[in-house]
Amino acid sequence: MSITIIVEGKNDRSRLRRILAPEVDIQCTFGTLNTLKLETLRRKIGDGEVYLYMDNDSSGKKIRGILRDAFPDAIHIYTRKGYAGVEGTPDEYSITQLEKAGLEEFIIYPEPLPYLES
Secondary structure: OOEEEEEOOHHHHHHHHOOEOOOOEEEEOOOOOOHHHHHHHHHHHOOOEEEEEEOOOHHHHHHHHHHHHHOOOOEEEEOOEOEOOOOOOOHHHHHHHHHHOOOHHHEOOOOOOOOOOO
8 A cells, every 4th residue: 555645845845755765655735736736646646545744834724624625534744833834843753743643664763873972
């Protein structure tokens, strides 16, 4: 089963690409949605699992609402109010949200910082 995360913009996609395995498809709405774009998304995604990760602002909420109707079984991932959208969300927070959504097996965890003895 394929997995697709829909985000708003290419910077959001770049940010998530750093922490997700390549087999997870990340699609962008580029901030707008029309009938043609929705149909294109539906065709690309097919019967796969859909996750929605939008900015926590009025534009993101509007896009999430449209996508909620188009993909009623989608799993919703949220960033925290105060972060500058998905692209401004710290990796650690996004990782926590992706884990809550059940995507642990696809997360590329950052290397731990080396322990320095003093």
